[in-house]
Amino acid sequence: MLLAGSGPSLKEAAQHAASCHPSISQVLVADSDKFSYPIAEPWAKLVHMVQQRDGYSHIISASGSFGKNILPRAAALLDVSPITDVIEISGSSQFVRPIYAGNALCTVRYTGANPCMLTIRSTSFPVPPSSAASKSNEVPITQVDLSTLDEDMICDDWIVTQNPGVSRSQEPPLFYQCKMIDPAVRPSLLIYSSPFHNYPYSHNSYSQNRLSSMTPVPCGPYSLNNLPNVYYAPYGYSIGKSRYVKHTSQDAERPDLGSARIVVTGGRGLKSAENFRMIEKLAEKLGAAVGATRAAVDAGFVPNDLQVGQTGKIVAPELYIAFGVSGAIQHLAGMRDSKVIVAVNKDADAPIFQVADYGLVGDLFEVIPELLEKIPEKK
Amino acid sequence: MNRMLMLLNLLEIIIPKRTSAPLSYQTRFIVISPKWRARDDNQASTMKIMVAIKRVVDYAVKIRVKPDKMGVETNNVKMSMNPFCEIALEEALRIKESGLASEVVAVSMGPSQCVDTLRTGLAMGADRGIHVEATSVLYSLTVAKILKSLVEVEKPGLLFLGKQAIDDDCNQTGQMVAGLLSWPQATFASKVVLDKEKQVATVDREVDGGLETLSLDLPAVITTDLRLNQPRYATLPNIMKAKSKVIKKYTPQELNVDIKSDLEVIQVTEPPKRKAGVIVSSVDELIDKLKNEAHVI
Incomplete structure (x- = not known):
């Protein structure tokens, strides 16, 4: 490990x-x-x-x-x-x-x-x-x-030449922007990694040759004169870095959709963003995560990070409860591995019933309040 | 007439001295001086963006496993651009439209029909296409190596990919090409902000349980998640325009890439069917079943 x-x-x-x-x-x-x-x-x-x-x-x-x-x-x-x-x-x-x-x-x-x-x-x-x-x-x-x-x-890929004796006056200013890598540690290291560089004659063979040669001209506070040893890298072999900025965690009250034990999902049948609050209330009572179908997301009921399906999150909770979800194949692809699937839909022919372990044909606007009332509090 | 000539001279346009000819004829000799062009280029950003796009079975198609279990039926099935690749291309186009990039190059690899997918990309607004023709199966590692070779040819400042293809669901290629290039990577991007001065891309990433923000030095690899943008539809005029855009062809051999296959598909099967469930008649019955039969609440 x-x-x-x-x-x-x-x-x-x-x-x-x-x-x-x-x-x-x-x-x-x-x-x-x-x-x-x-x-x-x-x-x-x-x-x-x-x-x-x-x-x-x-x-x-x-x-x-x-x-x-x-x-x-x-x-x-x-x-x-x-x-x-x-x-x-x-x-x-x-x-x-x-x-x-x-x-x-x-x-x-x-x-x-x-x-x-x-x-x-x-x-x-x-x-x-x-x-x-x-x-x-x-x-x-x-x-x-x-x-x-x-x-x-x-040093993996990139050191190419040392002290090539290039100065700004000798060479046309092909590369205006160069990056100093960690000046505190290695002030002699300089690297060209500028995709935004501005140089004249961008579309002819002259510049194409120049691009692949390794003669960048430094800029900013550093010039070649005060750098004894300058290393250059060919294009792309930069040692540019990623820097961590922050992590924003989602609502801590609710479990993460990807790893929740229970997921309660609403589809287009919910009809509006206001009605979707019922789903949220039920999820709260069950200690569940809230999911949505693409149709519900596209209709603007909920933000799209709740989408369950082929192009959204793939979930496999112990209990998956779908309200007003017809059961498009893209949605089923995202939840078919759930252990127990419950579907509530007023259309008895909805494809969701073919994968559901327990189906209830009925109006979700009556079923959800009843569930809210009768479901035992989570321990 | 004199005024007109002065104006043209101001614009550094050289006109042959045949003043007797009609103006429309003269204009055919207009030459743009190198000086002018150089200045123009200095003002424009010259960053190129490369976008990898994959041709896959359309997301709305219900797939069928072949009877010989060696794959999924793709004959006579609607094929489209992978949805995540569409998002990647859309983001590249938006960056170009905001003036932070000068060119968007779309790359696709595989059989000759990939050209259709590239044309869709060109109709959305990509400037050029590159098609790497290969008839054998390309696994992510080979795709990453081909992309690396193309990056060395094209020298883009950003490489966009979809986070995964909806056929093999691998979710690997972007990470792999970033590793091969030693470029910084940001996968699962849901927001990309470029800073031209600092040459940095700030990317929000959709990670488990929230969002992570990274700041990447360019050049970099970004793979796109669903929530980054809503891709545009190609308009009819743009579809017509796309027909005249250039698609350059390569073979993996020309790019010095050996097709490596260290994976072998043994079989493709249908997932186990869920056994038919029961229809309950009331909320009370449902709660009872969940509690006492399924033991989930």
């Missing part, structure tokens, strides 16, 4: 990981400010580095937004094809995954070199109970040596 992050919470997590399951034989810990936030670039580099050092046969992450962001990038660095959204492991290199939003299941075999990289859909696998017996069975926690990571990140 590989854990990365920074600070005391990482240590805590490592200790928990070391004793959480008997199958875990070692916990690797990468402690650095670089991993304070889930940014793909350093994390993918880390996975790449650990794999090159230790040579694992499989690398697995959950297929949440975190795993899906990082694992394919790491796979590209390792030159292997990752397999997304695995719902069944049928062998050491054979897996089942949904395609066409779950309307078909595809069995694939990985035939490439190690590692085989997977993201797995956590709703398809049971959570192993953490037994008290395993507590005594603590495994070693090893710190990952990160000393080579830094260098790797800066």
Whole structure:
């Protein structure tokens, strides 16, 4: 198990990981400010580095937004094809995954070199109970040596020439904007990464040649005269970075749609945004997340981050209750893996009833208030 | 006439000295001086945006698994641009229309019919198309390598992709090409703001349980989520215009990419059918079933 992050919470997590399951034989810990936030670039580099050092046969992450962001990038660095959204492991290199939003299941075999990289859909696998017996069975926690990571990140692809002796007077000002990378640390490093550059003669062969040559002219407070060694990179090989700005979490009162135990969904049958509040009230009472169909979103009843379906969120809760949902295939694709499906619709022929475990033909404007009254309070 | 000539001279337009000819004839000799063009180029932004678009089974089609279980029926099935790719293209076009980019290049790869998808993209407003022709199955890693090669040829400042294709649902290519290029990446974008001065893109990302905001140095890779924008429809005049736009062809070999296949599809099957449920007659019965039969509330 590989854990990365920074600070005391990482240590805590490592200790928990070391004793959480008997199958875990070692916990690797990468402690650095670089991993304070889930940014793909350093994390993918880390996975790449650990794999090159230790040579694992499989690398697995959950297929949440975190795993899906990082694992394919790491796979590209390792030159292997990752397999997304695995719902069944049928062998050491054979897996089942949904395609066409779950309307078909595809069995694939990985035939490439190690590692085989997977993201797995956590709703398809049971959570192993953490037994008290395993507590005594603590495994070693090893710190990952990160000393080579830094260098790797800066020097991987791009140093090309040193001190080429170019000055502004000799060369036409083809590149006006250059970037200084971390001036406090390496003031002699300069990199051209300017897609917005303005230069004359943009559409002739002269500039095309110039673009691929490596002679940018620095700007801003730095000039070539006061930089002894200037390194240039060809276009694209920048070491530009992502910076974490903020995380806005949604309404904490309500569980996340993707991982909620119960989801209550409203469709076009709700008729208006005001009526949709009934769905919200019911969800509150059940401790459920609120979902919506594309029709309800398009009609403006709710913001579109609530959309369940092929192009929205794919959910698989224990209980899925659909009100006024006809059951278009795109919507069914987003919720068909739910354990128990309940449908309430006044049209007895609505396709939703074909997938529902419990159907109730009736007017939702009568059913919801009755449910609100009769459903027991959540514990 | 003199006034007219003065005006034209002011605009640095060279007119051959045949004043006896009618003006309409003279105008055919107008040459734009390099000086003028250079100034023009300096004012315009020259950033290029590349957008990868995929041809997939239309999202409204109910797919059918082939009887031999080797895939999904795509013959005589309506094909369209992947919806997430449409959103990616729309965002690129909006950036260009706001004056922050000069050109939008649409790229598609696969069989020759991909040209139809590219024409749709050109009709939406892309300036040029690139078609990488390949008849074999292209997995994400190969697609990412081809895109990397094209980025080296075209030198865009931004590469947009949809977050995933609605056929294989892989959700990989953007992350992979970003890794191969060592470019910063922002996946699942629901808002993109470009700062031309600082050369930074600020991106809101839809992550589990909320929104994450990242600021990326350009050039960068952005993959688009559903809520980023509402793609436009191509208008008839633009569909006509798109017919004359250029689509350049490449093969993977010309781009020095070997088609790697380290995945093998064993079979494609229909998902298990849900067993037919029961119709309950009242709310009381429903609550009773949920409580005592399904044990979910």
